[in-house]
Amino acid sequence: MSTVLQTRLCALLGIEAPIFCAPMGFVTGPELAAAVSNAGGLGIMSFSLNPPAGLRSEIARLRSLTDRPFGVNVLLAVIDGMPFSAEDIVGVCVEERVPLLSFFAGDAAPFVGQAHAAGIKVALQVRSVAEAKQAAADGVDIVIVQGYEAGGHSESSVALTALVPRVFDAVAPVPVVAAGGIGDARGLVAALALGAEAVALGTRFIATPEASAHPLYKDRLVAATEEETVRTTLFGYEWPNAPHRVLRTRFVEQWLSHEQETQGPRPDAPRIGETQIGDQTLPLYRFMGLPPSARTRGDIDSMALYAGQGVGLVDAVVPAGEIVRELVEGAQELVERLFLGAIAVDRV
Amino acid sequence: MATTAPFSPVLHTPLCELLGIRYPIIKAGMGGGADTPELVAAVSSAGGLGLLSAVLTSPDQLRANIRAVRALTDRPFGVNVVVHPPETDKRGDIAATQAFLDRFRRELNLPLGTADLRPPLGNPEDQLAVAMEEQVPVINTMGDPTAVIAPAHDGGARVLAIVTTVAEAIEAVEAGADVVVAQGAEAGGLRGTFRLGPDGEAALIGTLALVPQVVDAVRVPVIAAGGIMDGRGIVAALALGAAGVLLGTRFSLARESGIFPGWRERAIAATEVDAVVNRVLTGRPARSIRNRLVEEHERAGIEPLPFPLQAAATVDVVRAAAQHNAADLFYLAAGQGLRLAKDGQGAAEIVAELVEEARRELTRLHTLVG
Numbered sequence: 001m002s003t004v005l006q007t008r009l010c011a012l013l014g015i016e017a018p019i020f021c022a023p024m025g026f027v028t029g030p031e032l033a034a035a036v037s038n039a040g041g042l043g044i045m046s047f048s049l050n051p052p053a054g055l056r057s058e059i060a061r062l063r064s065l066t067d068r069p070f071g072v073n074v075l076l077a078v079i080d081g082m083p084f085s086a087e088d089i090v091g092v093c094v095e096e097r098v099p100l101l102s103f104f105a106g107d108a109a110p111f112v113g114q115a116h117a118a119g120i121k122v123a124l125q126v127r128s129v130a131e132a133k134q135a136a137a138d139g140v141d142i143v144i145v146q147g148y149e150a151g152g153h154s155e156s157s158v159a160l161t162a163l164v165p166r167v168f169d170a171v172a173p174v175p176v177v178a179a180g181g182i183g184d185a186r187g188l189v190a191a192l193a194l195g196a197e198a199v200a201l202g203t204r205f206i207a208t209p210e211a212s213a214h215p216l217y218k219d220r221l222v223a224a225t226e227e228e229t230v231r232t233t234l235f236g237y238e239w240p241n242a243p244h245r246v247l248r249t250r251f252v253e254q255w256l257s258h259e260q261e262t263q264g265p266r267p268d269a270p271r272i273g274e275t276q277i278g279d280q281t282l283p284l285y286r287f288m289g290l291p292p293s294a295r296t297r298g299d300i301d302s303m304a305l306y307a308g309q310g311v312g313l314v315d316a317v318v319p320a321g322e323i324v325r326e327l328v329e330g331a332q333e334l335v336e337r338l339f340l341g342a343i344a345v346d347r348v
Numbered sequence: 349m350a351t352t353a354p355f356s357p358v359l360h361t362p363l364c365e366l367l368g369i370r371y372p373i374i375k376a377g378m379g380g381g382a383d384t385p386e387l388v389a390a391v392s393s394a395g396g397l398g399l400l401s402a403v404l405t406s407p408d409q410l411r412a413n414i415r416a417v418r419a420l421t422d423r424p425f426g427v428n429v430v431v432h433p434p435e436t437d438k439r440g441d442i443a444a445t446q447a448f449l450d451r452f453r454r455e456l457n458l459p460l461g462t463a464d465l466r467p468p469l470g471n472p473e474d475q476l477a478v479a480m481e482e483q484v485p486v487i488n489t490m491g492d493p494t495a496v497i498a499p500a501h502d503g504g505a506r507v508l509a510i511v512t513t514v515a516e517a518i519e520a521v522e523a524g525a526d527v528v529v530a531q532g533a534e535a536g537g538l539r540g541t542f543r544l545g546p547d548g549e550a551a552l553i554g555t556l557a558l559v560p561q562v563v564d565a566v567r568v569p570v571i572a573a574g575g576i577m578d579g580r581g582i583v584a585a586l587a588l589g590a591a592g593v594l595l596g597t598r599f600s601l602a603r604e605s606g607i608f609p610g611w612r613e614r615a616i617a618a619t620e621v622d623a624v625v626n627r628v629l630t631g632r633p634a635r636s637i638r639n640r641l642v643e644e645h646e647r648a649g650i651e652p653l654p655f656p657l658q659a660a661a662t663v664d665v666v667r668a669a670a671q672h673n674a675a676d677l678f679y680l681a682a683g684q685g686l687r688l689a690k691d692g693q694g695a696a697e698i699v700a701e702l703v704e705e706a707r708r709e710l711t712r713l714h715t716l717v718g
Contacts, residue, residue, distance in 0.1 A: 004717055160556045161575030161576060165577070193587055227513050
């Protein structure tokens with residue numbers, strides 16, 4: 001593919017298109033991350049609660065699917081209480097020399113030196129100007145800023161049009177990546193105009209054959225409109241009081257006013273299904289935050305179907321590589337049209 | 349060739365022809381004293397479109413304001429009318445609300461509140477009638493525009509309908525709106541949501557997500573509103589498919605704006621996390637800078653009176669607060685982009701700067717694809 005939508009960040013990472021696939025637990029596995037990287041973007045695989053050995057084999061699988069740069073994301077907040085530590089997970093990523101190490105919901109500072117020493121770039125997903133400044137001060141290479149629109153876990157109260165220029169002004173020249181509500185070339189160009197050097201798409205990439213999300217979850221995204229998401233803490237079983245945006249399903253609607261009762265594990269929580277992590281089977285209880293993967297069985301519509309406000313732009317299940325190409329070509333056309341259209345009028 | 353291109357990009361969209369303006373930059377109608385005839389006229393004279401708020405304005409006063417704008421500019425301008433219907437299916441505790449507001453009345457040396465609340469000044473029918481008699485060329489609606497469109501069209505005006513969802517955009521266009529204004533979650537002031545949720549909640553879809561989805565759903569020009577503060581936001585909005593932009597907060601700090609000094613100081617000191625959605629002013633959701641009025645109402649946990657009775661209850665407090673320069677007790681409407689605003693610029697200077705920044709931004713983007 002042509003390399004015509006280049007930002008400094010593309011050069012920094014050695015990628016062709018300023019398009020990231022957001023790391024979504026149990027959704028952005030090796031297949032999806034590799035498909036996005038192979039198309040010239042950057043796939044960021046979620047560590048998806050894998051123990052160190054499991055993560056190592058997932059990275060190996062990702063490497064077998066692409067020779068392009070990729071990232072691995074570590075969700076720091078949920079590691080407490082697991083039989084391994086963040087250091088263990090980061091250690092695997094460093095040993096495996098993943099090109100980009102991305103962090104969310106926690107302090108990336110302790111890992112920056114170690115990553116840089118191994119030639120690894122570090123990204124941190126932030127939700128405010130203050131967090132962005134801190135990340136830049138900590139030596140993070142890339143700041144991913146999540147807006148109010150974003151699906152999944154996010155605490156930002158500020159939407160991207162207001163937030164991106166502020167973060168840009170606060171951390172320049174550190175590159176900023178915009179995440180939340182972006183679904184197509186228009187959102188990509190808008191984010192670049194606001195000062196971002198790349199975009200991260202989550203929801204749109206769930207509706208791909210390569211995403212390991214459950215087929216019913218993909219169907220629900222295709223059908224939903226922009227009004228059908230809600231920011232809630234409802235799925236708080238493993239990660240209490242952490243706001244997230246999900247589809248406003250009948251199940252969510254029914255329980256929305258009971259958020260206080262759904263935080264933390266409950267012995268009386270009904271079992272609604274099971275899923276697999278590696279070769280382990282995990283029972284799923286009501287209000288757990290694991291989104292349904294292709295390996296999940298049970299009451300899918302009662303699980304956390306994360307989605308951002310751009311969900312109305314998701315009209316079909318399309319291969320991830322096609323989405324990247326559609327965005328790049330669409331963005332080039334759009335910029336030409338905006339620029340030349342304006343000039344043409346000037347000549348009249 | 350590109351390096352010697354003699355043309356700089358000009359901001360021009362089909363909206364400009366439709367409204368007879370030079371730049372697709374609209375100044376939002378702003379209540380609370382921000383709007384002055386000078387501000388509205390200055391934006392229109394600079395090539396944008398100034399909208400004059402009719403909120404809490406009697407028909408006679410509105411007529412005087414329209415004539416004052418017209419005396420200052422021969423360019424098109426518009427009037428913003430809040431058409432949200434009274435909430436007749438809701439009840440509220442007038443005594444509790446008045447008791448809550450009395451703490452502020454004491455500080456402001458106002459007579460205490462009474463149970464006898466009258467709807468505040470200016471109903472939309474009368475305001476529209478005045479605007480049509482005065483041949484105002486543009487009517488901007490806040491709320492379901494259906495009842496307003498025929499009389500506005502009969503009077504020769506274009507209708508710019510504020511919407512907050514795709515479904516509302518479709519509804520407004522089916523009712524005959526000429527243009528829709530997609531109001532993103534970032535926007536300051538009153539929200540345009542036609543019908544609120546069961547707990548009084550408004551749709552809050554971010555501008556970046558809302559605009560393209562609205563553009564895909566309707567065939568009329570779409571104006572983007574919410575969080576747009578500079579040339580970056582303007583080019584972003586155009587990229588999303590908008591034919592124009594509507595800015596309130598940026599113009600609220602213009603020299604011609606009527607905001608009182610304490611409000612100006614707060615607006616300059618606050619950041620994006622301080623502009624929060626609440627219902628203390630009118631009973632309907634609106635975004636304003638967090639202050640004592642907002643925080644103490646939240647803490648008191650009193651369900652606001654039905655719209656517009658809550659406005660009838662709060663009007664004496666906010667008016668006195670403005671007179672006393674008491675920003676803590678006023679309603680400081682502002683959007684999430686507020687910290688990107690600059691203080692002390694003239695409105696014409698703002699329009700010129702926005703155009704220049706947008707041109708630069710378009711040129712910069714173009715180099716990325718070159």
